[in-house]
Amino acid sequence: VVAAALAGVLLGVSAVGFWVWLQERTTAPSPVVRFSFNLPEGKGIRTNWNPTLTFSPDGGTVAAALQTLQVVSGSGAVGVWRTFLRRMDDLEGKLLENAPGMGVPVFSPDGRYLLLWDIPHQVLKKVALSGGAPVLFATADFTIRGDWASDNYYYWTDGYFGPIVRTPDSGGKSEAVTEVDLEKQERTHRHAQMLPGGKAIIFTVSQGGVESFDDARIDAFTLQTRKRKTLVQGGFCPRYSTSGHLVYARGGSLYAVPFDTDNLAVTGSPVKVVDGVLMSTNSGAAYFDISRTGTLAYAEGQAEGGERALVWVDRQGRTTPLGFPPRSYAFPRISPDGKQIVYEIEGVNHDLYIFDPDRDITTKITTDGVSHAPVWTPDGKRIAFRSWKAGVMSMWWMPADRSGPEERLTPIGQRQSAVSFSPDMRYVAYNQMDVAGGAASDVWMLPLHGERKPRPFVKSRFSEGSARFSPDGKWVAYCTNESRQNEVFVQPWPGPGPKIKVSSEGGTDPTWRRDGKELFYRNGDKMMAVAVSTAPTFRASKPQVLWEGHYSHGMGSSCGPPGTTEASYDVAADGQRFLMVRDLDQDAISTQIVVVVNFAEELKRLVQARK
Known part of the structure; x- marks a missing residue:
C-alpha cells in the first residue's frame, strides 16, 4: 500500500514537472x-x-x-x-x-x-x-x-x-x-x-x-x-x-x-x-x-x-577637380562668357547657385528649395529653371543677378523643363510630358516675344527631349527613343526638314561646341564627338569616342523619365574641356x-x- 501510495505521489510530481516544462516551452519567445x-x-x-x-x-x-x-x-x-x-x-x-x-x-x-x-x-x-x-x-x-x-x-x-x-x-x-x-x-x-x-x-x-x-x-x-x-x-x-x-x-x-x-x-x-x-x-x-x-x-x-564632385575632364579623359567640397551637385552650366558656373544642389532641398571662379565666390540664387536644372540665356543675363513652386513642375526664369523677381514662363502645362534658348532669344526649347497621352515627353518651343503660345517641335508617341539650338540658330539637336533605344537626331529650325541621325548604337544629352563645328553626346559612360558642318546643309562625321568614365547622368537620361531630365554636364567654349559631375557614392x-x-x-x- 505504501509502495503504491509512493508511486502515486511520484507520478503526480512527474506530471506537474512535465506540465511546468511544457508551459515554459509554450510560453518561451520564438527563436x-x-x-x-x-x-x-x-x-x-x-x-x-x-x-x-x-x-x-x-x-x-x-x-x-x-x-x-x-x-x-x-x-x-x-x-x-x-x-x-x-x-x-x-x-x-x-x-x-x-x-x-x-x-x-x-x-x-x-x-x-x-x-x-x-x-x-x-x-x-x-x-x-x-x-x-x-x-x-x-x-x-x-x-x-x-x-x-x-x-x-x-x-x-x-x-x-x-x-x-x-x-x-x-x-x-x-x-x-x-x-x-x-x-x-x-x-x-x-x-x-x-x-x-x-x-x-x-x-x-x-x-x-x-x-x-x-x-x-x-x-x-x-x-x-x-x-x-x-x-x-x-x-x-x-x-x-x-x-x-x-x-x-x-x-x-x-x-x-x-x-x-x-x-x-x-x-x-x-x-x-x-x-x-x-x-x-x-x-x-x-x-x-x-x-x-x-x-x-x-x-x-x-x-x-548623394555626394558628388564637380570636375573638368579634357578630351583625353584626364580630370581636374574644381576644388568644391563634396555636395549633391547636378546640372552644371557654364555662362555664355565662360566666367561663371550655375548649378543645382539637390537633396532635402533643391536650390541653384552661381560660382564666380575669378573671385572665388558662390552665391545662392534661389531659396525656395524646389528649383532644378538651370539654363543660361544667350546674353547671360537670365537663368531659366524648372520648379515645383506652382504645385506642378513648370518653367520659370529670373535675372542672374537677382535684380528682379522670378517669373513663370508658361501659365499652363506641367512636367516642363527648359533646355536651351535660340541665339536670337526669340524661343526657348523645353521638354514637356504628354500628360493626356500618358506616354512620353515631347520637345516644345515657347516664343518669348508677342503672344507666348507654345507649339510642339517634335511630338510623337515616343519620348523626345534635350533639344539644343545650334550656335547659328538653324538646327536643333535632340534625343529620341523611337528606335527602342535613345539616339541623337538633328532637324532644321524652324522646319520643316529632314530628321538626320547623328549617333550610332545609342546616344543622349547632345551639346554643341560654341562655334557649332562639333556636337557632343553621351552614350552610357562614353563621351562621344561628331564633327559637323551646317552650311549649305547639315553634314556629320562618324561618331568617335573621346573618353569613357563614370559621371552623373542626372535623373537617368534626357529621354527618361519623360520630361524631367537634362544633361548633367557642359562643354567649354573651345570644346577642349567638359564640366562633369562625378558620383562619389558609387557603391550605393x-x-x-x-x-x-x-x-x-x-x-x-x-x-x-x-x-
Missing part, C-alpha cells in the same frame, strides 16, 4: 532566425527617391523594385525597373511579368494586388498578382510611397514636395490629409504608414535649411481630430513594429524606441538595433520593412548621401536582402537590454 538571399543576376536595389522594399500584409512575401545594373542574357537595358517577389516559403524569387518598367510596390490590404509607379508614363497602376493587364489608379507627376490601408484608401505623397494625400482604392480624386506648415518651412510629408486601429498615421517631415534626412523628424497625425505631434527629431522612414516600437532610419542604421499607439507617445529613448542598411540620407529612402508578423527585411548596404547598390524572422521579439530584448 530569432536570420538568413539572406541574393537578387537576380544583373539586378539590384539602387538608392533613389523611394523606399522600394515591402512586405505583403500576411508577411509571407517580400516585394522589391529592382533596377537592371548590367545586361545579362535577356535582362533588358541598364536602369530599367522590374518588380521582384519572393515568398518566404520558396527557394527562389520571381520577376513580376505583367508590369515591366514599373517600381515602388505597395500591397493591397488583402495581398491580391500591388500598386506600382509606371515611371515611363508617370502614373500609378493597380496590378493583380494573379495576372492580367495593369489598371490605371492615379496620375503621378512624382510619387513617394505610402500605405494602402484597411480603410480602402491609399495614403501617399503626390509629388516630390507636399502633404500626405489619400486616394480611394477604387481610384478617383485625391484629397489632402496633412497640411504642410509653410511658416515652419516644411517642405514635404512622406513615407505614410497607418497605425493599428486605423485612427492615425506616422510619416517623415522635412524642412527648409535641412541638408540631410538624418535631421528630418517623424510626426503622428490623428485623422479624426487632425492633430499632429512630433515623435522623433532626427530620423526618417518610420515603420511600426507589433512589439510596440517605432523603428526608423538614420545614418545607415535602424533605431527603435518604445511607442504607445493609444496616446501616440514615445515612452523611452532610441536604441540602435541594426547596422548596415541601404538608405539615402539625401532623398530619405531607406530600404527596409517590418511585417505585421514581426519579420524584418532590409537591403544590405550603407547610407548614401544592394544585391542582397537580409531577413530576420521574429525581429519583434529581438526588438524587445535589445531595447530592454540597453535601457
Whole structure:
C-alpha cells in the first residue's frame, strides 16, 4: 500500500514537472532566425527617391523594385525597373511579368494586388498578382510611397514636395490629409504608414535649411481630430513594429524606441538595433520593412548621401577637380562668357547657385528649395529653371543677378523643363510630358516675344527631349527613343526638314561646341564627338569616342523619365574641356536582402537590454 501510495505521489510530481516544462516551452519567445538571399543576376536595389522594399500584409512575401545594373542574357537595358517577389516559403524569387518598367510596390490590404509607379508614363497602376493587364489608379507627376490601408484608401505623397494625400482604392480624386506648415518651412510629408486601429498615421517631415534626412523628424497625425505631434527629431522612414516600437532610419542604421499607439507617445529613448542598411540620407529612402508578423527585411548596404564632385575632364579623359567640397551637385552650366558656373544642389532641398571662379565666390540664387536644372540665356543675363513652386513642375526664369523677381514662363502645362534658348532669344526649347497621352515627353518651343503660345517641335508617341539650338540658330539637336533605344537626331529650325541621325548604337544629352563645328553626346559612360558642318546643309562625321568614365547622368537620361531630365554636364567654349559631375557614392547598390524572422521579439530584448 505504501509502495503504491509512493508511486502515486511520484507520478503526480512527474506530471506537474512535465506540465511546468511544457508551459515554459509554450510560453518561451520564438527563436530569432536570420538568413539572406541574393537578387537576380544583373539586378539590384539602387538608392533613389523611394523606399522600394515591402512586405505583403500576411508577411509571407517580400516585394522589391529592382533596377537592371548590367545586361545579362535577356535582362533588358541598364536602369530599367522590374518588380521582384519572393515568398518566404520558396527557394527562389520571381520577376513580376505583367508590369515591366514599373517600381515602388505597395500591397493591397488583402495581398491580391500591388500598386506600382509606371515611371515611363508617370502614373500609378493597380496590378493583380494573379495576372492580367495593369489598371490605371492615379496620375503621378512624382510619387513617394505610402500605405494602402484597411480603410480602402491609399495614403501617399503626390509629388516630390507636399502633404500626405489619400486616394480611394477604387481610384478617383485625391484629397489632402496633412497640411504642410509653410511658416515652419516644411517642405514635404512622406513615407505614410497607418497605425493599428486605423485612427492615425506616422510619416517623415522635412524642412527648409535641412541638408540631410538624418535631421528630418517623424510626426503622428490623428485623422479624426487632425492633430499632429512630433515623435522623433532626427530620423526618417518610420515603420511600426507589433512589439510596440517605432523603428526608423538614420545614418545607415535602424533605431527603435518604445511607442504607445493609444496616446501616440514615445515612452523611452532610441536604441540602435541594426547596422548596415541601404538608405539615402539625401532623398530619405531607406530600404527596409517590418511585417505585421514581426519579420524584418532590409537591403544590405550603407547610407548614401548623394555626394558628388564637380570636375573638368579634357578630351583625353584626364580630370581636374574644381576644388568644391563634396555636395549633391547636378546640372552644371557654364555662362555664355565662360566666367561663371550655375548649378543645382539637390537633396532635402533643391536650390541653384552661381560660382564666380575669378573671385572665388558662390552665391545662392534661389531659396525656395524646389528649383532644378538651370539654363543660361544667350546674353547671360537670365537663368531659366524648372520648379515645383506652382504645385506642378513648370518653367520659370529670373535675372542672374537677382535684380528682379522670378517669373513663370508658361501659365499652363506641367512636367516642363527648359533646355536651351535660340541665339536670337526669340524661343526657348523645353521638354514637356504628354500628360493626356500618358506616354512620353515631347520637345516644345515657347516664343518669348508677342503672344507666348507654345507649339510642339517634335511630338510623337515616343519620348523626345534635350533639344539644343545650334550656335547659328538653324538646327536643333535632340534625343529620341523611337528606335527602342535613345539616339541623337538633328532637324532644321524652324522646319520643316529632314530628321538626320547623328549617333550610332545609342546616344543622349547632345551639346554643341560654341562655334557649332562639333556636337557632343553621351552614350552610357562614353563621351562621344561628331564633327559637323551646317552650311549649305547639315553634314556629320562618324561618331568617335573621346573618353569613357563614370559621371552623373542626372535623373537617368534626357529621354527618361519623360520630361524631367537634362544633361548633367557642359562643354567649354573651345570644346577642349567638359564640366562633369562625378558620383562619389558609387557603391550605393544592394544585391542582397537580409531577413530576420521574429525581429519583434529581438526588438524587445535589445531595447530592454540597453535601457
